[in-house]
Amino acid sequence: TADCGLPLCTAPMAPELSHALGEQPGEHKAEDLRGQFVDQAISAHRPRRLITLAPTLREDHPLETLVAAYCPLPEESSGSPPACGDVVVLRGGKGAIEQGLALVGPLVAEELPCWVWWNGSLDESPDLLEALALPNRRVVLDSSIGNPRRCLDVLVDMIATGRAVNDLNWLRQRGWTESLAMVFDPPGRREALNKVVQLDIDVEGTHPVQGLLLAAWIADRLGWHLLNSYQIPADGLDVGIGAEFQRSDGESVQVRLMSVPVGIPNSHPGALVGLRLICCPQGKKPLCVILCSESGGCMRLEAGGVATMELAEEVVSVSGDSEEMEMARLLSGGHDSTNPLLAAAAPLAAKLLPL
Numbered sequence: 563t564a565d566c567g568l569p570l571c572t573a574p575m576a577p578e579l580s581h582a583l584g585e586q587p588g589e590h591k592a593e594d595l596r597g598q599f600v601d602q603a604i605s606a607h608r609p610r611r612l613i614t615l616a617p618t619l620r621e622d623h624p625l626e627t628l629v630a631a632y633c634p635l636p637e638e639s640s641g642s643p644p645a646c647g648d649v650v651v652l653r654g655g656k657g658a659i660e661q662g663l664a665l666v667g668p669l670v671a672e673e674l675p676c677w678v679w680w681n682g683s684l685d686e687s688p689d690l691l692e693a694l695a696l697p698n699r700r701v702v703l704d705s706s707i708g709n710p711r712r713c714l715d716v717l718v719d720m721i722a723t724g725r726a727v728n729d730l731n732w733l734r735q736r737g738w739t740e741s742l743a744m745v746f747d748p749p750g751r752r753e754a755l756n757k758v759v760q761l762d763i764d765v766e767g768t769h770p771v772q773g774l775l776l777a778a779w780i781a782d783r784l785g786w787h788l789l790n791s792y793q794i795p796a797d798g799l800d801v802g803i804g805a806e807f808q809r810s811d812g813e814s815v816q817v818r819l820m821s822v823p824v825g826i827p828n829s830h831p832g833a834l835v836g837l838r839l840i841c842c843p844q845g846k847k848p849l850c851v852i853l854c855s856e857s858g859g860c861m862r863l864e865a866g867g868v869a870t871m872e873l874a875e876e877v878v879s880v881s882g883d884s885e886e887m888e889m890a891r892l893l894s895g896g897h898d899s900t901n902p903l904l905a906a907a908a909p910l911a912a913k914l915l916p917l
Contacts, residue, residue, distance in 0.1 A: 566582035568582060572767060572827065572831075576707075576767075576769075576831045577683045577685065577707060577708065600612060600632050600649060601884075601886035601890075603884070603886045603887045603889070603890035604886055604889060604890050604893065605632065605647075606890065607890060607893040607894060609647055609893070610647050610648075610671065610674060611647055611648055611649075611650065611669065611670075611671070612647065612648070612649045612650070613650045613651075613652070613666060613669055613670070614649070614650070614651045614652070615652050615659050615663075615666075615690075615694075616651055616652070616653040617653075617654070617655065617656055617659055617686075617687075618653060618654055618655055620655060621655040621656060621657065622655055623653075623654045623655040623658065624654055624655075624658055625652060625653070625654040625658040625659065625661065625662045626651075626652075626653045626654055627650070627651065627652055627653075627662075627665070628649075628650070628651040628653070629648065629649070629650050629651075630648065630649045631646055631647070631648050631649070632646065632647055632648070632649055633646040633647075650669060652665065652666070656687060656690075659690070660687075660689070660690060663690070663693055663694075666694075675700065675898065676698070676699045676700065677699070677700045677701075677702060677892070677893065678694050678695050678696075678699045678700065678701050678702065679702040679889060680694075680695075680701065680702065680703045680704075681704075681885065682707065683707045683708040684703060684704075684705070684707065684708035684709075684712050684713050684716050685708040685709055685712055686708075688716075691716075695720065695725060697723070697724065697725055699725075699726075700726040700727075700728070700898060701720060701725055701726065701727045701728070702727075702728045702729075702730065702889060702892060703716065703717070703727065703728075703729060703730070704729065704730040704731050704830070704885070705717055705729050705730075705731040705732070705771045705772075705775075706730075706731040706734075706769060706771060706772060706830040706831050706832050706833075707830070707831065710769060710770055710771050710774075710915060711915060711917075713731075713771050714771060714774070714908065714911055714912040714915060715912065717729060717908045717912075718908050718909050718912050720900075721900055721904075721905050721908055721909070722909075725900075726898050726899050726900055727900050727904075728892050728900075728901070728904075729775075729904060729908075730885060730888050730889075731771060731772050731775070731830070731832075732772075732775055732901070732904050732907075733888055733891075734772065734830070734833070734881065734888075735772055735775065735776050735834060737878050737879055737880065737881060738776060738834055738837065738853060738878050739776070739779060741853050741876050741878045742780075742837070742839070742851070742853060744876075745851050745853075745874050745876060746851075751849065751874075753843055754841035754843045754846075754849045755784060755841065756784070756809070756810075756811070756843075757813075757841045757842050757843045757844070758784065758809070758815055758839060758840070758841050759813070759814075759815060759816070759840055759841065759842050760815065760816050760817075760818075760838070760839070760840040761777060761780060761815065761816070761817045761818070761837075761838070761839055761840075762817075762818050762819075762820070762836075762837070762838040762839075762863070763776060763777055763817075763818070763819045763820070763834070763836070763837050763838075764819075764820050764821075764822045764834070764835040764836040764837075764863075765819065765820075765821060765822065765832045765833065765834055765835060766821075766822060766823075766824050766827050766828055766831070766832060766833045766834075766835055767821060767823075767824075767827060767831055767832060768821050768831075768832075769831035769832030770803055770819055770821070770832060770915065771832055771911070771915075772832045772833065772834055773819045773832065773834060774803070774819065774911035774914050774915060775904075775907050775908065775911045776834065776837070777805070777817055777819060777911070777914060778906075778907040778908070778910035778911040778914060779903060779906075779907040780839075781807055781815075781817075781910060782903075782906045782907055782910055784809070785809070785810045786807035786808065786809055786810075786815055787807060787808045788805065788806075788807055788910065788913055788914070789805075789806045789807060789808055789814075790805065790806055791803060791804065791805040791806075791913065791914045791915070791916050792804050792805070792916055793916050794818065794820070801820065801821045802818060802819055802820040802821060803818075803819045803914060803915065803916065804816070804817065804818050804819075805817040805818075805914050817914075819914075822835050822836075828880070833855075833880070834855065834878075835854065835855055836852070836853065836854040836855065836862070836863050837851075837852070837853040837854070837863075838850065838851070838852050838863045838868075839851040840868075840871070847871065847872045848870070848871040848872065849871060849872045849874065850868040850871040850872065850873050850874070851874045851875075852864065852868075852873070852874070852875045852876075853875075853876050853877075853878050854875075854876075854877055854878065855877070855878055855880050856877065
């Protein structure tokens with residue numbers, strides 16, 4: 563990343579990194595095999611037909627179509643008879659793919675559930691996404707890839723129009739939500755949830771969407787009302803997002819989401835680094851809950867006077883599962899509606915992101 567003039571905390575999947583690499587000089591060429599490989603995690607669910615739209619880097623590349631059959635090997639079928647399917651790939655420049663989009667409709671069987679996996683940046687080809695994400699199809703996207711405002715707007719719009727949408731970025735934070743729920747599972751701590759006064763969330767780099775979704779989930783579950791949100795400047799740069807909420811009892815809650823540089827970033831932009839929740843229950847010692855992805859993050863979040871509080875710390879196990887594995891979990895669930903927690907959190911997260 564340093565050779566490309568980007569910060570060290572730039573995630574490997576960040577669009578700005580792929581753009582910078584494309585600008586580097588060189589004549590190396592490799593065969594483009596996108597869409598012609600079916601991951602075992604997905605093939606285990608025996609999809610009947612996989613249709614891949616594979617845009618090429620060359621804008622003037624003509625449309626190519628490839629059709630192949632795939633069958634899981636007998637030793638991979640866990641004792642059940644292997645089921646075969648087919649793979650259809652449409653490859654070419656953006657214009658060629660848009661012109662060939664009419665070929666896709668007849669290939670989708672109406673009697674079978676259909677998933678649309680947008681495996682790329684949400685900044686690219688918005689018209690193509692809209693044409694594919696029909697109301698009767700289940701959409702899978704990743705709100706960590708693309709401009710944060712665009713990512714949240716797409717997510718909110720699809721939820722508002724009643725489409726079944728799944729966000730891989732939302733799924734990656736389930737370890738954090740589960741760990742936070744476990745911290746407050748003991749009966750002696752549950753009352754403290756109604757007395758939260760401060761929430762701090764740290765994310766890698768400058769992509770805030772995952773942190774905003776987590777903050778919105780907490781606020782929605784605890785019944786907070788958003789009063790305002792704002793940028794937090796430092797040295798002339800916007801390095802964080804602040805917000806003020808009002809609890810159901812009328813008291814104020816301060817929320818702060820900060821960008822943290824890291825040496826070895828997560829695969830996707832904006833991964834969660836740490837969370838600090840401070841509660842001040844009446845007649846009891848204040849409680850400080852710290853969750854972090856590594857012990858070093860815990861030490862940093864312990865600063866700021868938490869020594870006078872009851873301290874609950876936990877290191878959250880960060881999942882390293884691939885997008886294909888997450889997609890396989892969605893296929894196994896078979897849900898035909900949006901997760902209600904995501905449906906409630908996404909609109910609030912969009913409001914937290916200042917214009």
